[in-house]
Amino acid sequence: MRPKLQILQPALVDRILDEAFELLRTVGTKVGSAEAVELLGSAGATVSYDAVQLPKTLAQRALETVPREFFLYSRSGQTVVHYGGDDVHFDPGSSCLNILDSETQQPRPALSSDLMRMIQVTEVLPEFAAQSTAMVCNDVTSEIGDWYRLLLVLWFSDKPVITGAFSIPTLQVMLGLLAADSGGTEKLKLKPRAVFDVCPSPPLNWSQFAAQNMIELARASVPAEIVSMPLAGATAPVTLAGAIVQHAAECLAGITIQQLANPGAPVVWGGAPAIFDMQTGNTPMGAIETAMLNLGCAQVGKSLGLPTHGYLVASDSRELDAQAGMESGGSALLGALAGINMISGAGMLDFLACHSIEKLVLDKEAIASAQRLICGVQPRAETFALGAFAKTGLHGDFLKLPETRALFRKEQHFPSAVIDRRADPEPRSLWDRARHRTEELLATYHRPQISPGTENAMLAIASRAMKGLATQHLPGIESLALI
Amino acid sequence: MRQSVIDGAPEAASALAKEAIGEGLDPLAVIDSGFVPGMAEVGEQFAKHQMYLPDMLAAAEAMKAALDVLEPALRKMGEERPTAGTVILGTTKGDIHEIGKTLVGTLLTANGFKVYDLGVDVAPEQFAGKARELNADIVGVSALLTTTMRGQRAVVEAIQNAGLRASVKIIVGGAPVTRRWADEIGADGYAKDAISAVELVRNLLRDKSVRATVSA
Numbered sequence: 001m002r003p004k005l006q007i008l009q010p011a012l013v014d015r016i017l018d019e020a021f022e023l024l025r026t027v028g029t030k031v032g033s034a035e036a037v038e039l040l041g042s043a044g045a046t047v048s049y050d051a052v053q054l055p056k057t058l059a060q061r062a063l064e065t066v067p068r069e070f071f072l073y074s075r076s077g078q079t080v081v082h083y084g085g086d087d088v089h090f091d092p093g094s095s096c097l098n099i100l101d102s103e104t105q106q107p108r109p110a111l112s113s114d115l116m117r118m119i120q121v122t123e124v125l126p127e128f129a130a131q132s133t134a135m136v137c138n139d140v141t142s143e144i145g146d147w148y149r150l151l152l153v154l155w156f157s158d159k160p161v162i163t164g165a166f167s168i169p170t171l172q173v174m175l176g177l178l179a180a181d182s183g184g185t186e187k188l189k190l191k192p193r194a195v196f197d198v199c200p201s202p203p204l205n206w207s208q209f210a211a212q213n214m215i216e217l218a219r220a221s222v223p224a225e226i227v228s229m230p231l232a233g234a235t236a237p238v239t240l241a242g243a244i245v246q247h248a249a250e251c252l253a254g255i256t257i258q259q260l261a262n263p264g265a266p267v268v269w270g271g272a273p274a275i276f277d278m279q280t281g282n283t284p285m286g287a288i289e290t291a292m293l294n295l296g297c298a299q300v301g302k303s304l305g306l307p308t309h310g311y312l313v314a315s316d317s318r319e320l321d322a323q324a325g326m327e328s329g330g331s332a333l334l335g336a337l338a339g340i341n342m343i344s345g346a347g348m349l350d351f352l353a354c355h356s357i358e359k360l361v362l363d364k365e366a367i368a369s370a371q372r373l374i375c376g377v378q379p380r381a382e383t384f385a386l387g388a389f390a391k392t393g394l395h396g397d398f399l400k401l402p403e404t405r406a407l408f409r410k411e412q413h414f415p416s417a418v419i420d421r422r423a424d425p426e427p428r429s430l431w432d433r434a435r436h437r438t439e440e441l442l443a444t445y446h447r448p449q450i451s452p453g454t455e456n457a458m459l460a461i462a463s464r465a466m467k468g469l470a471t472q473h474l475p476g477i478e479s480l481a482l483i
Numbered sequence: 484m485r486q487s488v489i490d491g492a493p494e495a496a497s498a499l500a501k502e503a504i505g506e507g508l509d510p511l512a513v514i515d516s517g518f519v520p521g522m523a524e525v526g527e528q529f530a531k532h533q534m535y536l537p538d539m540l541a542a543a544e545a546m547k548a549a550l551d552v553l554e555p556a557l558r559k560m561g562e563e564r565p566t567a568g569t570v571i572l573g574t575t576k577g578d579i580h581e582i583g584k585t586l587v588g589t590l591l592t593a594n595g596f597k598v599y600d601l602g603v604d605v606a607p608e609q610f611a612g613k614a615r616e617l618n619a620d621i622v623g624v625s626a627l628l629t630t631t632m633r634g635q636r637a638v639v640e641a642i643q644n645a646g647l648r649a650s651v652k653i654i655v656g657g658a659p660v661t662r663r664w665a666d667e668i669g670a671d672g673y674a675k676d677a678i679s680a681v682e683l684v685r686n687l688l689r690d691k692s693v694r695a696t697v698s699a
Contacts, residue, residue: 400537400540405540405541408537416532422676
């Protein structure tokens with residue numbers, strides 16, 4: 001039996017959804033996109049000067065056409081990520097501006113070379129089902145910041161990608177890159193390799209960009225992952241239940257816009273909810289209440305039968321220390337027990353302000369433990385102990401039993417040397433172990449084989465997107481002398 | 484043969500050994516060139532975390548199955564397999580834990596050492612007596628408890644008092660044991676696990692043989 005955790009009583013889920021529908025009907029949501037307003041108004045929403053009120057029936061109709069599950073595929077067309085049911089996957093946190101420097105252990109602006117290293121480490125770790133466009137590369141102009149990250153991921157990885165656009169024109173570039181990678185827009189629709197995070201602004205504001213983003217993705221039939229971010233006590237009601245209501249209302253509004261644009265387009269009930277720390281004014285991602293919010297939000301989405309996402313496995317510590325291990329490890333376990341389909345956040349420190357490849361390597365261990373946990377305690381033989389005792393008697397020589405050898409790999413997870421289980425005469429610090437492991441992993445990385453035709457198609461798109469820009473610099477791609 | 488050891492398949496190893504004898508092959512060559520490379524491979528894979536203790540034990544069992552066929556055949560020819568060294572093993576007085584010590588013994592045997600296991604709850608004088616009787620090269624003393632690890636010092640003293648200290652190397656191991664403890668009690672070596680113990684014994688005997696050559 002698989003262990004599961006539900007943080008909300010069923011009756012509470014019903015009340016949360018009732019309030020969310022009521023919130024949309026009475027207060028409504030801001031919608032910045034004229035096209036989205038038109039779609040909603042034509043479908044029966046009440047459009048006023050500064051908000052759009054959605055009748056419950058409208059949102060419910062949208063829910064009826066949403067796919068209950070979908071898959072993300074690898075470059076070779078293998079199903080890798082199953083969004084749906086209680087399947088659990090992990091990817092690194094995304095869009096971080098800074099990196100914890102591997103030499104100095106100090107934060108600094110992230111560069112393309114940092115993102116490339118993180119992609120390569122993520123690629124060789126099976127615990128991460130998907131890549132993310134993890135960092136904003138500060139060595140390229142911000143005008144290409146979003147699609148350039150995706151290009152690097154596509155260039156160095158075969159895995160599915162959790163990504164997101166910074167503007168509508170660049171969203172089209174990203175969709176073009178993905179279509180080139182898949183072999184055409186129709187193939188991309190059939191076997192999507194990426195999901196796009198789309199973020200409403202709390203409270204209840206679907207900005208021009210966010211709403212239009214949902215529409216464009218829907219029309220391309222590319223999955224959208226709504227990342228609603230209520231901050232309990234600041235941009236959302238202070239109670240956890242209140243923030244979960246707001247999250248639900250924001251997701252319902254986004255889904256309604258998306259389904260009106262293209263019924264049946266895939267969507268994820270996702271988020272990065274957090275509490276607002278009343279002492280410091282920070283948004284602690286490692287707080288237990290933040291984890292509780294993530295679990296509650298996901299449970300509401302699950303009650304509607306939708307694919308889910310959450311933001312966990314991050315820490316607010318600024319270094320690899322006990323706090324980082326505690327916060328990230330704890331939330332990895334909770335997210336896995338809750339059956340959240342995609343859990344983002346691994347590798348992140350300092351309130352999501354800093355990424356760390358060494359922390360990603362540490363978080364992999366927490367994730368592997370969480371994955372082991374949800375495999376549960378399994379009946380693997382006809383008898384659990386009687387058969388073994390029949391062979392050893394009270395001598396207890398279990399180590400030599402054939403079934404020990406046959407089953408120990410299924411029963412036990414073996415962590416890497418990042419986890420200190422050895423009586424080394426000269427114990428190394430956690431940082432040193434993670435650093436060493438990072439280099440070991442990087443040494444095993446091989447760039448995937450990409451056909452020259454695909455590479456050229458992607459580079460042609462990049463080239464067109466850079467026309468008129470002062471810079472023609474593509475670090476990481478140029479360094480391989482490929483263009 | 485190599486693969487039967489890697490696979491931890493005693494039946495296959497035994498059958499291959501019998502087949503080799505039937506074909507008139509030199510048993511010593513069969514051991515050294517056929518089966519020993521399998522143990523070496525398993526050791527390497529263990530070090531790389533690609534194989535684990537149950538795999539190692541199964542490989543040792545396969546090795547033993549082959550040796551059970553090949554060593555009697557050698558003796559019939561009036562020969563003995565040259566041993567890599569003689570090792571006495573035991574757990575200290577008052578301590579009844581044996582997994583670690585047994586594992587060390589199994590791996591040492593599979594790697595060509597002659598091992599005499601005194602068992603658990605062994606008095607210091609027993610270690611010394613058996614070392615004298617077998618003209619042992621190494622005495623290995625295991626302890627799982629902080630209370631019983633003091634017995635390792637008593638074994639060092641017993642070997643000393645028996646006048647064997649110059650000819651016998653003493654190694655210690657067990658969960659609470661550290662290199663510092665080994666140094667403090669005057670032991671010659673410490674190993675953190677069974678694999679390192681095999682390497683440690685090899686190194687100590689190499690040093691011993693070098694010193695013997697120099698003094699000769």
